[in-house]
Every structure is written in structure tokens, then in C-alpha cells.
Amino acid sequence: MTAGVQGPREAGSARIRGAGWRQGALGLALVLPPLLVLAFLVALPAVTAVVETLTPAGGGGPTLANYARVLAARSLRADIVFTIVITLVSVAVVFALSYPLALYLRFSRGRAARVLGVLFMVPLFVPVVIASFAMITFLVNHGLVSTLLYRAGVLAFPRLVYNGTGIMLTQVWVNIPFAVLILGAGLQAIDDALIDGARDVGAGPLRTFLSIILPLNAVPTMIALTLLFIGVFGSFTIPYLVGGNAPAMLGVTMTNYLTQYLQRTEAVTLAVLAFLIAAVVGAVYVASVSRRERGAA
Amino acid sequence: MTGVLWPWAAAVFRRAVGAAALLALASFILGPLLTLLVWAFAGTWLFPNLLPEFSLRWWAFVLGNADVGKAIRMSLLSAPTATLISAVICIPAAYAFARLEFPARRALLLSFLSANAFPKIGLYVSIATLLYRLDLMDTFTGVVLIQLVNTLLFMIWIPTGTFRGINRNLEEAARDAGAGPLRTFFQITLPIALPGIMVAGLFAFIAAFDEAQGTLIVGTPNHMTMPVLMYNLVLSYPQPVGAVFSILLSLPSLVLLLFAQRYLRAGYLAAGYSL
Amino acid sequence: MARLELVGLNKRFGAHTAVRDLTLEVRDGELMCLLGPSGCGKTTTLRMIGGFETPDAGDIRIDGRSVTALPPERRPTAMVFQRYNLWPHMTVEGNIAFGLRLRRRPRAQIDAKVRDVLALVGLPDVGGKYPHQLSGGQQQRVAVARALVLEPQLLLLDEPFSNLDARLRVHMREEVKQLQREIGITTVFVTHDQEEALTIADRITVMHDGVAEQVDTPSSLYANPRTLFVADFIGTMNVMPARVHRADGAVAAGPWRLPLPDPSWPDGTEVSLAVRPEDLIIDPAGAAAHVRRVMNLGHYLQVLADVPGVGAVRLFTDKDTPPGEGQEIGVRIARALVFKDGRPVEVGRTERPAAGSAPATIQSTAAPAAPRGTDLDGR
Numbered sequence: 001m002t003a004g005v006q007g008p009r010e011a012g013s014a015r016i017r018g019a020g021w022r023q024g025a026l027g028l029a030l031v032l033p034p035l036l037v038l039a040f041l042v043a044l045p046a047v048t049a050v051v052e053t054l055t056p057a058g059g060g061g062p063t064l065a066n067y068a069r070v071l072a073a074r075s076l077r078a079d080i081v082f083t084i085v086i087t088l089v090s091v092a093v094v095f096a097l098s099y100p101l102a103l104y105l106r107f108s109r110g111r112a113a114r115v116l117g118v119l120f121m122v123p124l125f126v127p128v129v130i131a132s133f134a135m136i137t138f139l140v141n142h143g144l145v146s147t148l149l150y151r152a153g154v155l156a157f158p159r160l161v162y163n164g165t166g167i168m169l170t171q172v173w174v175n176i177p178f179a180v181l182i183l184g185a186g187l188q189a190i191d192d193a194l195i196d197g198a199r200d201v202g203a204g205p206l207r208t209f210l211s212i213i214l215p216l217n218a219v220p221t222m223i224a225l226t227l228l229f230i231g232v233f234g235s236f237t238i239p240y241l242v243g244g245n246a247p248a249m250l251g252v253t254m255t256n257y258l259t260q261y262l263q264r265t266e267a268v269t270l271a272v273l274a275f276l277i278a279a280v281v282g283a284v285y286v287a288s289v290s291r292r293e294r295g296a297a
Numbered sequence: 298m299t300g301v302l303w304p305w306a307a308a309v310f311r312r313a314v315g316a317a318a319l320l321a322l323a324s325f326i327l328g329p330l331l332t333l334l335v336w337a338f339a340g341t342w343l344f345p346n347l348l349p350e351f352s353l354r355w356w357a358f359v360l361g362n363a364d365v366g367k368a369i370r371m372s373l374l375s376a377p378t379a380t381l382i383s384a385v386i387c388i389p390a391a392y393a394f395a396r397l398e399f400p401a402r403r404a405l406l407l408s409f410l411s412a413n414a415f416p417k418i419g420l421y422v423s424i425a426t427l428l429y430r431l432d433l434m435d436t437f438t439g440v441v442l443i444q445l446v447n448t449l450l451f452m453i454w455i456p457t458g459t460f461r462g463i464n465r466n467l468e469e470a471a472r473d474a475g476a477g478p479l480r481t482f483f484q485i486t487l488p489i490a491l492p493g494i495m496v497a498g499l500f501a502f503i504a505a506f507d508e509a510q511g512t513l514i515v516g517t518p519n520h521m522t523m524p525v526l527m528y529n530l531v532l533s534y535p536q537p538v539g540a541v542f543s544i545l546l547s548l549p550s551l552v553l554l555l556f557a558q559r560y561l562r563a564g565y566l567a568a569g570y571s572l
Numbered sequence: 573m574a575r576l577e578l579v580g581l582n583k584r585f586g587a588h589t590a591v592r593d594l595t596l597e598v599r600d601g602e603l604m605c606l607l608g609p610s611g612c613g614k615t616t617t618l619r620m621i622g623g624f625e626t627p628d629a630g631d632i633r634i635d636g637r638s639v640t641a642l643p644p645e646r647r648p649t650a651m652v653f654q655r656y657n658l659w660p661h662m663t664v665e666g667n668i669a670f671g672l673r674l675r676r677r678p679r680a681q682i683d684a685k686v687r688d689v690l691a692l693v694g695l696p697d698v699g700g701k702y703p704h705q706l707s708g709g710q711q712q713r714v715a716v717a718r719a720l721v722l723e724p725q726l727l728l729l730d731e732p733f734s735n736l737d738a739r740l741r742v743h744m745r746e747e748v749k750q751l752q753r754e755i756g757i758t759t760v761f762v763t764h765d766q767e768e769a770l771t772i773a774d775r776i777t778v779m780h781d782g783v784a785e786q787v788d789t790p791s792s793l794y795a796n797p798r799t800l801f802v803a804d805f806i807g808t809m810n811v812m813p814a815r816v817h818r819a820d821g822a823v824a825a826g827p828w829r830l831p832l833p834d835p836s837w838p839d840g841t842e843v844s845l846a847v848r849p850e851d852l853i854i855d856p857a858g859a860a861a862h863v864r865r866v867m868n869l870g871h872y873l874q875v876l877a878d879v880p881g882v883g884a885v886r887l888f889t890d891k892d893t894p895p896g897e898g899q900e901i902g903v904r905i906a907r908a909l910v911f912k913d914g915r916p917v918e919v920g921r922t923e924r925p926a927a928g929s930a931p932a933t934i935q936s937t938a939a940p941a942a943p944r945g946t947d948l949d950g951r
Contacts, residue, residue, distance in 0.1 A: 024398065024400060026393070027393040027397035027398065027402065028399050028400070030390050031405060033390065034383075034390045034449055037386070037446070038412060038449060041420075041427075041445070042415065044427065045420050045423030049419055049420075049422065049423045101322070104315075116323075119326055120322075120326065123326060126330070127506070127546055129531075130527075130543040133333065133531055134330055137329070137333055137336055137536060139329075142344040142345075144332040147344060147347060150344075173325070173326070230413065231413070234417065237509060240528075241531065251417075251418060254419065255510075258418065267418065268422055271415070271416045271419020271422070272419065275415045285410075464655070466653040466654075466657065467660075469624050470653065470656075470658075470659070471659070472624075473623075473645070473649070473719075474645075475645045476674055484670075488661045489659070
């Protein structure tokens, strides 16, 4: 056994001590550029906006006066409620359509499944502006659907655009691919053996879904729901083009306050309020993702 | 008799319901796009005709419009620029998120999601003030910066998921053969990650290209992009104009889609959304 | 070709110590197996040798020169991983030539080397193929080829065949052993399969919980395990609790009485008895045992029998006079290792099955006990 040689051993220890520190520094350095962009173009403006809303017009200490004023206005309260309702309904419908589709794609083979697998992705590549416009031409009175129904003998046609229904239908159209992708990825992670095991013990499809699939797919479901909520809640283009005048979704209201009424502070106050609501939902997302990360680690 | 017939009938019924549902979904997804396509080639379309009288006159109108030409050029210059810059700064960061341990890694990764959580209009108001002070309003740089913000989410999350999915053994084998960390990244990791990065690039481009709210504020009046112009067209002109413009607006994305379609697999997109 | 020394290696992952004060020497041209159950630290040790993990303390020396400070690309080692060896976006030729191109070898030389090494591993025609076009066994062979083409001083293999099916595994490990002998390259081979280790290793380091329990040749490990863990891990072993009976001058396990190897042992001391199945002899004069099952293993029989006070034991016997299931037989112990305080003492002698020869009388001999962690000359 050779005696411990100091030189090489010390060099080894130095590398040992340095390695962890160096990796941390390198990691932070690589992440810095996009982080700076984020800080400069998102965090800074966001913080500036919040500070602005807390500062009264004539100077003085921080105040919630702006928020009080905004929440006191009936039309604005109506808009907030309207936004929440439309968002919840849209998310529910997207979910109700996407989950069966995701299940179908997970468990079916054959041509229909393959075609559908490509089809559902289509809205992902259509810009939201175009999607809104397309939905209008499709659903408007004297548009395609209305014409087809008329030719088939159905004379009465409900108002489907320039209102909440139109917004909801367009949001569903635009968000199906995203929801199916997330849910589908979660379903893919559930091994066939787990499903077969349930069926083997005697569970029917519905029971298998409720007891095995739903719980195991819980985290992706949470992720999908929260991201959907945040997306629909803060949207602008779809409610702007497809929605009616009043009540309006918050994205439109904010823009109107800014560009039409030229009331900047109100616009930003609304933005912060909308962000807070989205943040609550986002916190749920973070909690469920952290749980998954910890479980996977 | 029913004992034999019922399961068969049930199966047929189930199959029929399934087929009907599929058809309904397909119509829902494709219907609006089809309508738009027909409208683009319509002269006038009177209710309750199933088809319009066809004409290309609105194409001439749109393509002859000087504003349209400017907007097309602006979009085709700014969006690729924003995407490229995004790729250069975000891909190394994505690698760091995927492979390296550093303080606040998870929090920083999550922060890129926050960019999408704050309502865009609230951001753009403040960004506009910032850009005004920096004299970047109504400039190409300003437009690119706005588009850049929209690309960050895709360019960070999807490549991070992609890099995560590459087994470390592959990189370690390269180090073992004598390649340093940088060479390993460029000759081994990046080529294997390419499909995922292509997908990220595709979505980033679409996000940059379609950005309308912020560019409306920053780009008016001399640096308008196609989506910004679209808002105006849709509201002020007959339907065929909007339809024609929609097709024009979709062309770059379609071209990229065809080019990247062999890289497109749902696994990459979903992998990007996992933390 | 080189000598490898590990000096006091330590590696911790959070609160868990994966490798604890490991000191080991691998001789020039030797095939050393690191053997142990999952979690014993063998892969971590291998990765430290290759440079993919940094030890928390200790040194790694190749031919006397410390390499601990060197990153993997500068170490004279080549590693074959368990999976994901080959780069999917390069052909086999590209995979193998990668390291050579890095070193700016001339094109003609690279082509020649690639050809030669592919021939060496028995795959002369696959140069233009992509990894996904090859079978699992072929992929691993290409991985070995890629490792060897750079003429490393040390070859490191991390359970390279555990993902292959059983027959292929046996075939591949024999090929690797053959190759290693031909080239004479110093090799460290990690495995959890003791049969694999016994078959190909020149020496084996049995690891358990981050510590090297014993370093020895396969035959010595089998015949003279120095700890209870090694005794149990290598081959099949009957381990039974026993007790010292000073009054009888015996160690008692169930119905058996063995001579007390050391008269100074206090009465009632609890010890463990380790007996190989081939050292349990069917003898009408032996202790009573009830045959539970008889398994035909080809050229010999394995008998599972219940012995009162001890439980189930396995014994090997020839096929000439097979006992029947449910039958009562007599069993005696020809040789056992008595483990007191973790140290073994040999009692008796293994009997070679030879017709007509009388079994030798049982003697007690003390086997040399060694402290843990040092390398020993087992040869």
C-alpha cells in the first residue's frame, strides 16, 4: 500500500470542492440572458404597474383607492363576474370534450384514431385572430351553420356570436389541442398493465376510469385546468372580435379603458386584479406540480 | 334470441355513437376553417345559398394594398428575428435547467410561466412607457422585443423537457471518448435534441408571428405587423377581405408546419409542459 | 495497460453514504469484478473511476499517477454503460470513429482501426448501420468496440449485459472475457449476478452497503468466505443459528454437534453456521431430516429437507440413490464455517464424492481471519 501522497490528493480534493460551486455558477450564468429579458420586459413593467395602481393621483402614501373605485363601478363588477363565468364554462366544456378525446386516442388503434390524432392538433397552428374570424363566419346568423340548418328546414337560429356563447365556443375551439395534449401525455404515462389489472379484477370501463385513470392522471389534469383557466381568463383577441359590447371580458375592458377612454390607471388596476385572480389559480398549479416533481425525484 | 342479438346490437350502437361523435368533432374543428377558405374566394355570398359566386377580386384588393405589403414585410422580418434571438438565449438556459443544479432552479423555471399569467394588456401598458423612455416606440427593435417576450415560454419549456429526456449516458459516453463539455453539447446533445427544438421553434415562431396586442401599441403607425393590420381589416371591410388576409397570415405557419411535420410528435409538446 | 489503485474513496449522496472508505488495487491485465446487490456502491465506484462522479474524499491512481482531478475526457479510461451507449444520430462507423476524429487521426488510419475493432467484436459488416437497426447484443458489442478502439489503459463495464436475455448474456460475457485475455487490458466489471462474476473474474470484490467485504479469487470466495454476507451471497449456502455447549465441547445446531473449534468460547454464545449444500451428506447415521422436495438439476439433485430445530436446508446429492419426497433421511455435516463475531472458523473438510473412500474424520482448523477493506492476495 503506497503511503498517502499529499500533492495529487490535494488536487483531487480541490476539484471535489470546486465542482459543485462551479456548476451552480455556470447554471445561473446560462439562465441569465432570458431571465434578464423576463425581468426587464415582464417583471419590471408588472411591478411598475402595481406600484402605479397603489399610488394616488395627487401624491402621498400607498392606497387602495384605485381598487376601491374600480370595484365600486357596477359595470366593472359585471365584467369581472362575466369573465369568471365565461372562463369557468369554457374550461368545463373544453375539459368535457378533451378528456374523452384523449381517452379515445390513448386506447384506440386503427385509422379513425390516427386521423383524429392529427385533426385535433389543427387549431394549434391557427393564429387566434384567424380562429376568431373563422368562428364568426361559421356561426354567425346567415353563416355556414345557419345556412345548412335553414336548408334542412330549421328556421329558428339562436344568436351564437357577438356574445358570451360565441366567446365560449371559440375558446373551446382554440384550446382543445392543448388540453388533449396535456391529458394525453398523462394518460400515456399510465401503464397498460394497471388498466388491464383493473379489468382483470372485474371493473367495467366506467369504474376503471373513476378508480384508476382519473386519480393517476390527477396532476396533468390539474395542470391542464389551471393553465386553461389562466389563458381564457386573460384573453383579449377572442372576446374582442367575437364578444358583444357589454358585459365584456376583462381583457377587452382593460384595453378599452386604455385606448378608448384613455383612463390608464383604471386599465392597469384592472390588470392587477385580473392577475391576482389568475395568480390564485396559478398557485394551485405550482402546488400540484411541486408535488409531482417531488414524487418523481 | 335476444341473448345473441343484444351484445351485437349494443356494439353496433356504440360504434355508431362513436362515429357520430367523431364526425361532429371533425366538423366543429374543420368547419370554421373551411368556411373561411370559401369566403376567401367569394365575390358575394348571399344567404341562403350554399356556395357563393366565386371571384378573385378581393385578392387583388388585398394584395394591391400598400399597407398590406408593408405589414407582410414587417412580419416576415420581425418574427424570424425574434425567434432566432429567442433560440440563442433560451436553448443554453434550457440545457442548464435540464442538467445543472443551481439555486432557485425550479422557481426560476416557473417564473417563465408567470410571463403568461399576467394579463398582456397590463404588461404592454407599462412596457410601452418603458420603451417610450428608451426611444424604442414605433421601431423595429421595439416590435422584436414584444415578440420576443411571447416566445420565451416555448423556447424554455419545450427544450428543457427535450434535454431532460436525453439519457445522460449518451453525453457521458462522449466525454469518455475525449470530448469536452462544449463539444459534447454541440456534437451529441444538440443533434439528438433537434426534433424537440424544432417543435419549440415552430411554436415560438407562431407566437411571435401572431402577436397583435403589444405590437399594436408599439408598432403603430409605421411598423405594423400582419395581425395588427388584421384587426383593422376585419372590422372595417367585407368578410372576404378578412378571409383573404387570414389565408395570407396562415401561410408562413403552414410552410413551417409542412417542413417540421416529421418532427411533430405529441410527446415533445407534452414533455415541454412537464416541470 | 495499467494498475489501478483506489485509496480511501468516499462518496455521499445527501444523507446516504454510497461508498465508504474503499481501498482497492486492480493489477495490470486483471479482470476485477465489483459484485454486490443493488445499492451496494459498485456502480458509484465505477463511475468515480471513470470520472463521472467526484469522490468526497480519497484518491484514484492509474499506474501510480492520481487522476482524481481529471475530467472524464482526460482520463485513460473507457466505459461501457448498461444502456444508451450508442449515439442514435450516428452510424456505427460514426460512433466508433468519434473519439479518433477528435484526436485528429488521419482518415485512412481511422478507417483501418474501425474495421479492425469491428472484426474483433465479430461485427465486420455493420459499419454503415444505425444503432436502432441493431439488436441489443450487437449494440453492446459495438459499445465495447468503441471503448477499445481508443486503446484505453482501463476498461470499465457497468452491468453491460443485464438488459439482454439469459442465453445471450452468457455468450456475451464469455466473449468479453476472451477479448480481455487476448488484449490483456485491465478491466473493472460491475455486476449483481454472482454467477457472472464467478465465471469471468480473475478476482472479485464483494461489496455491501458501500464497503468492500472481501476481495479474493472466485474459488477462495466460494470456499473461504470471510463474512457471513459473502458466505450467503456467493453460491448457495445454508445458514443456521447455533450455540456453544461448553459442557459437550461442541457447537450445537439443531440435531447436529460439531467439535468446538476454540475452547475459550463462553458457554451459550450464539454463532452462525454456514454449510454448503454439497457439504451436507446423506448418511443413515446422521441427524433425522424430512425430505420436502427433490429437484433434478441436470447432473445432480438438489434436495430440500426439513431438519427439526434448524428449518429447511438444501443439499446436493448424486442421482444414483435419490431420496423420495416425504421420506426420512439422515444428514450429517462434512464441513461448516462457524461465524462468531463475524469471523469464520472452518470445521471439517469438504468431501469429494468418490466411490468407496471413507469420509475423513472431522477436524477443526482455523481459517485466517482478515480485517475488512484491505486487498489480499487470494491467489
